[in-house]
Amino acid sequence: MEVFDAISAKFNYWIYIIIMMIGLYAMMSKNNLVKKLIGMSIFQTAIILFYVSIGVKEGATIPILYHEQVHPAHDSGHHGSDTEHAADEHVTAHATDLHIEPDQFTNPLPHVLMLTAIVVGVATLGLGLALTQKLYREFGSIEESEILESIKSAK
Amino acid sequence: MKTLSLIAVVITGLLLLSAVHDFPDWADPESPASDYRLSQHYITQTFPETGVPNMVTAVLADYRGYDTMFETVVVFTAGIAIIGLLRRSPSSRNKDKGKATRTYKKKPDLIVDTTCRLLIPIIQIFALYVIAHGHHSPGGGFQGGVIFGASFILITLTRDLQAAQKWVPEKRILNLAGIGVLLYAGFGFACMLLGDNFLDYAILHKIMPATPTEARYHSMLGVEIGVAFTVTAIMFSIYSNLASNGEMKETL
Amino acid sequence: MIWIFDLITLIFLVITALISLQVKDLLSAAMVFGVYSFLMCLLWAGMEAVDVAFTEAAVGAGVSAVFLIATVLRTNRRSSD
């Protein structure tokens, strides 16, 4: 059981490395330009998986406060009729006696970072595909070796 | 080349593996990333400081708002770059030995057409809900924007590009995207003009009928809407450029 | 989260990644890549990263795959490797 625990404690990190290496190998060795880009996306998602794994916390839930924490039961009835200003006083007043246990929620920071990384990933993928189409328009092929050959023969 | 890259990949993999035993256990609540005051501060102080229950949204749009502004810029950059790389006027096509001169799509299939007519308004309403409700549930400007953009992509797929362009004409795409980024930056510059640092939304309570905490809350909604504008426009723009090979005329 | 579920998803991730890189038809590769992204999204939802999972579902499984398909149909469907 101890060996089993040792494996289960880290296997996420191992598999992220395997996926990442699959992607990296495809990026470097594939001949087809679209395949390279698929490899690139796999490579990037593997890094995102790594970051998300950092944020996981035993016994914690998603990083959104419970409804009861935001709107305590005793004033939920007349909350809707509050004026804007009173609502804020209510928030600050009740924020002071709000008890949020740090252990209760997952770490939100890696999630924030990875939202950005996903966006960067799709932007890079789109740009790479645009370059692929431009290359196809100019050389009539999406195989790297064929493009290199046609450059050589054009010389 | 293949063996060389295999060697490089194996070396990198071993390097990465060699550090795994040094990591804290998976899902360990005592790990430095979870235990450090940064994470603790975000979890416990977000609601008192900003009034937003979804910590991810609050950290994204406020604490690390500068990052998110540039995330929007990345999307914008990709859109402009793809237009710059691929866009060309259809007339130049004739030189390309007239290959793949596809005719316009016939009238779409009845079932497909009706399904999409029913689905698209629902998708768009859901997208608006995701944007507006990002403070309380998963979602926000980016996700909502992608869904909204996807609804236009769906129109393009079932009808053709002209049909989708009735909603988002090509001339307007960059304006829409630019307005989104400007809206985000505008919140930042407004804070600057009022005498505080860039993106320090709290100072906006001077011009909003709100307290500083509420000003943060509402400004975050504002920047999320800006993000949504940009992402919607650019996602559609990227798709229509890729699918029409830069001619914006006929799609797949 | 349930670690069995986690492990199975991870193994399927590796399999789909390999398939999408090995298959010679690029359209299938794009589709399998969509499956890969969706599995990734499930995994993250299981890890309590709901916002990230949502984004990946919209971006990775949705828009990225559509971009790939658009390009494949505009260029060449066959791949030499």
Add this chain to the structure above:
Amino acid sequence: MIEQSPAIIVLAPFLFSIIVAIVGVKREGICFPLVLLSLAITVAASVATLIQVVDTGPIRYWFGGWEPPMGIELRVDGLNALVALAVSIVSLLTAFYSKRAVPAELPDKVSQYYTLYLLLVTGLLGMVLTGDAFNLYVLIEISALTSYALIGMGSKRATLAAYKYLIMGTIGASFYLLGVGYLYIKTGSLNMVDIQGQIVANGLLGSPAIIVSFILIMVGVWIKMAFFPLHAWLPNSYAYGPTTTSALLGPLVTKVMIYVMIRMILTVFSPEFAFIELDWNNIVVWMSVVAILAGSISALAQTNLQKMLAFLIIAEVGYMVGGVWLADDMGMVGAIYHIIADAFMTLCVFLFAGIILTKTGKRDLSAMEGLFKKMPLTMVGFLVGAFSLIGIPPTAGFFSKWYLIQGGISSGQYEYVVALLISSLINAVLFFRIIEIAYFGTKPAEGHGHHHEEESAEGVTEAPFSMLFPLLATAALLLGIGLYNKEVVAIITDFVSQFNFGVIIP
């Protein structure tokens, strides 16, 4: 307003890029003045920031008013402020050059080109100023995406080069991101200064994860700066892109990445860790020796002017990486001074190459026959740049090499000194070959070289003012930085002296 100046440096080009994108589509004529205006604001803000830093010490600017590590900060010290000033001046001068070049080379894409141009500058300046490790990644990606597009808009070959750059650049940036992840898993922080504090406080200096993170970040940054074995993307990208792109990317991208390397070593990992704990100085200095020699020798083999200059950049990257890893304060001062000097000398020669290409339409060295008579002012500007690359006083290049050599001697890395001297010699051969062609023609021995030159350089006249002005201004700046090297070095020494480089390797 003065306390906002660090933010304005980044935000001015950013804001104007969006305006150019919206307004420029309909009125192409308005793009160029807007670009100049925004970059002029940036230069002014950089000057104000530098003065402030010299007077009062490092400035910290908290975005959103959140105290780091909760929020993101700009942290400006002597090093940042100098590099930011150099970056903004280079981009302003290149913008002048672009006035005629961009409409000529990319007729119906002017507004997109200028938008991307300003976004690239935004990304680079943001990288220089930021104090947050993850924010740096986002900005690396902005500058990378824009540069792929700026290169890819060029000729057919440029598209392939841009694609290769995209693959390599993504690997580099992802390695950097992964390195930051390894730092984050051990320290829980993203702010550079705070990471350093956590590493020291938790005694993590020897921990495997931190060492792997250091390797990943270094390899990632080396790919992005084209350090020798990882340089494959650079030559074609810079040689076949539009000339304005080469004149902007050549001087800036690699230098800013070297800045990032210095920032990572000094601020995040601390010199004690990088130079003493790991003790890889000898290996990296030898790698840089190989880079210098390989870059210079490959440059010697080129007949395409732009490609030759691109290989010179690889050699110059070797100078700076070696200078940093000498682990000696003199070497560090030299490397930082060389970042600034090299930005301007590379700009100078790339502007020259751009002028030659637009004027003669040829990329070959033979295009330069008889140019001394045809375009004397252009050649004067080029001569200053070439002398600086060779290292002839009183140009800036001489002083930077002087400090680098001093660093090499005092740290006992003589192989580096020798490589530096050989490379200067090769530069001299390269540039005197060009000067010879430009003065005498390709076949001086044949006797009728004069006649030959009349034929080939027919119709070539002096470059227009918008191209000549940036070239001559750069030349003047090179002389200026050289003559006032004491002042510049004083700022750098002030910055470097706060770090302890520990024992000098015997």
